[in-house]
Amino acid sequence: MAASLGWNRYGKSRVRVLKVFRDGAKHSVRELTVKIGLEGDFDAAHTKADNTGVLPTDTMKNTVYALAKDHPMSSIEAFALHLGRHFVSTSKHIAEAHIDISQVQWERMEVGGVAHDHSFQRVGPETATCAAVVGREGARITSGIDDWMILKTTQSGFSDFMRDKFTTLKDADDRLFGTSVTATWALGTDADFNDARCAIRKALLETFAKHDSLSVQHTLFAMGEAALGACASIDAIDLAMPNNHNLLVDLSPFGMPNDNEIFLPIDEPHGMIEATVRR
């Protein structure tokens, strides 16, 4: 058997790190999960058991800690690019570093109506994400949001759709609309990532809230369009929005009406709507 090596990548996943920033008595925290993947010339490791070109994944983990120490982490994107550039600079046979970061949210507590200096509570499940690809000639980066669960209780319908012999769904002119948004957009590597994130998230939120939704697709497109309007630096936004169904419960066997009051939330199955909206 003559076999050869095709595409390959290796790295370390689920590297967690929490950094505390101390501005006098006032602290803040960033809690990240980092994934690192390296591409390049790793043939000898696979075909000749020659490990001399293999930087251990354990070292990648250590690198996250060490670089976190000295980096300001003004944004997760800046830290991802910094990590990626470090790995590519380590050796010429490493062609590309893929760095994915997600950040959970620790919100400052209020005590007696005042923001507390060093105490926090977790909000979520929403996370902030980014994905950097750093090559020998340059880098690119996307930013994003994941697991952002939102819900509206009216101004949502789905009617006049295509029907075939397996269609039993009825037209709905007033239904619940729940989703868990995954959004991704690309900025230049020197952008103000936090400003853009803030503007894009606000546009997505306000559009979701105010839109007269005639389908998930319809609202997804409007949200994408609003994000493009809110942030001139992006050319496109990718949105993935599951339809987290809340089924209207049939109360008629009990002689009861159900005027859009009682719903059964289900996790499976769920619709999944994905699209790129671009200028």
Next chain:
Amino acid sequence: MAASLGWNRYGKSRVRVLKVFRDGAKHSVRELTVKIGLEGDFDAAHTKADNTGVLPTDTMKNTVYALAKDHPMSSIEAFALHLGRHFVSTSKHIAEAHIDISQVQWERMEVGGVAHDHSFQRVGPETATCAAVVGREGARITSGIDDWMILKTTQSGFSDFMRDKFTTLKDADDRLFGTSVTATWALGTDADFNDARCAIRKALLETFAKHDSLSVQHTLFAMGEAALGACASIDAIDLAMPNNHNLLVDLSPFGMPNDNEIFLPIDEPHGMIEATVRR
């Protein structure tokens, strides 16, 4: 083989329901997961395959939907008691109904600085909980909080502890303190559950934030004491607080100091501190 039936209970778990309340254009939502367990004389079902005394668990599920329709759900406790009383009233051989409810949090969105009428986002992982036990002679109920993740970055230490031959832990006078609070307390069945919940949660939060913690036990007790102080109606509070460790990363192999900046958050193993604090 002569076998006989000992303690037994049956019911339905993970019954999810979402109710929309419509006050004109302004909506609000409650999303609950309900668990129902019945105790009583169910021997014949087990030993004689006689199902005539077995209310189907499918019916219990339907009952949650139907009773949710007509109940104001001013609190999850009131709804749990209502459900329990219903089941016990169904038939004399049903001696006791156990109703557990947990509620996820849907927070109203802000749009243009104004609270939106019908759009929400999920916060959490914190849930509000209650557990009712309704018997033929009366009922009792506990309220609680679950999965409330909190963190403080200073004013926490652990020193001068017991040591044996397997002890390698060093004294720490300034460490991170992260936990995920589970709290449970009991009120009378006619109490103002929401007021009590609000007062207790505030006392727990503010004490956690301000306490000079010398151990998880020390802070847990102070939090419990504060809850008793904040709510005259409870005699005791049960607290379970894991020590969600954030390990200080050793950067010395890289010639770097680590002045309480870089931590490794881990989920396992974790400490677990549980106690009842009472008047």
Next chain:
Amino acid sequence: MAASLGWNRYGKSRVRVLKVFRDGAKHSVRELTVKIGLEGDFDAAHTKADNTGVLPTDTMKNTVYALAKDHPMSSIEAFALHLGRHFVSTSKHIAEAHIDISQVQWERMEVGGVAHDHSFQRVGPETATCAAVVGREGARITSGIDDWMILKTTQSGFSDFMRDKFTTLKDADDRLFGTSVTATWALGTDADFNDARCAIRKALLETFAKHDSLSVQHTLFAMGEAALGACASIDAIDLAMPNNHNLLVDLSPFGMPNDNEIFLPIDEPHGMIEATVRR
């Protein structure tokens, strides 16, 4: 506020350890997750921030590793008792140690029809469990099985049950019966735990397979009775068996019959049947 400490326990959860046993070239493995909880006089830690009686939970974790090294681990029960006795012997103010262990299954691979010396694959989700309580005067222990998912496709029905105004379920004389068994039984602290486990599991499995089930309760009782018959050393067995529903899909809208062929498996909601079967 004068508060006092009520019931309390503290310890370490999710302590994982894997031990390799080497009998020449033939290896075997045990992978355990251990939970430790200590009870005793820990008042001073809570009320006076006096840690001198607090064995760190980090030490408990170390103790699992150290004792695993020197213990033969012939059974998880023997190791749990050994751990518990160690903690209670550490200091007089420790009154009781609670040790819970669960073990995942690594099954030896077959290579060329022969059992391989040192390669394994994970089966499951079933785990073997035990729970020891070691006090100053003695110890007790229960053994068990958890997450054992089983299914039968006929010889299961549920009919002639109690009906009320919320009942919509129809009689079923031939339905699927899927469950995930949790079983717990108690032996003396010097018992042959592995023999008993083997005999009890076999009795549970064969009874589930062969029983003409008229309800989950009916089969649960028969399984418990068979376990008592198979193992003379136990006086009782606790069984918790969710009804993991497989709903018959209504294909009539598509003009198709569904003669017990096409089912929708759901995780939520699910029935939950629990009972003790005793001599």
Next chain:
Amino acid sequence: MAASLGWNRYGKSRVRVLKVFRDGAKHSVRELTVKIGLEGDFDAAHTKADNTGVLPTDTMKNTVYALAKDHPMSSIEAFALHLGRHFVSTSKHIAEAHIDISQVQWERMEVGGVAHDHSFQRVGPETATCAAVVGREGARITSGIDDWMILKTTQSGFSDFMRDKFTTLKDADDRLFGTSVTATWALGTDADFNDARCAIRKALLETFAKHDSLSVQHTLFAMGEAALGACASIDAIDLAMPNNHNLLVDLSPFGMPNDNEIFLPIDEPHGMIEATVRR
């Protein structure tokens, strides 16, 4: 704002179905989770709220049930292609259907040494997977395995690797090697999918067991090469193998040796090695 629609896909995820096959008294089961995604001309739905071209995702779910009824399901691949062809044939504006299926394993029980007719237990976490893409001009399909957890306790090392200033890992000539294999390969749409799956899995398993592993990369490549040798119909195999670390516990603080006996299994972080092996 002038925005336009870029790439898009929509469908239904986590559609579960269980089919019982009855050959007289002898039954067998297939439990599948299906994901459906359609691509084509869906611009009007997004930009004009015109749903006339949108087949509801609810209909896709129904279609899985209905087609499962009449299909022999000799393989998951055959069923995925059948589903995909159905959706593409529904309407000309549907250009491509993506069908992903995963199947859990229900193993027949043995009762009294004999395979039982209608009782099963779940093994796993391993699943069988496939992914079909059906277009208007033709179809392609990949088969695979997911979550296959395997472990070897010797014949594995990692030495003489690349070192930088953040490297602390020591050479290891005898370590544990645990992984959770994801494998994917492509056959023609008329292939004997089950035979190929069986041969490929056997080659992967036996190579993992017997290989003198000098790195995960080294063994991954050998496993891929063996799969190519075992199945002449595939040109390449994609393998993703995390390094599920079992860390050697340092027992020296307790004055104990640890001759590869006591390990700490961790889920995070983990290495991740991915490659295509081709002829």
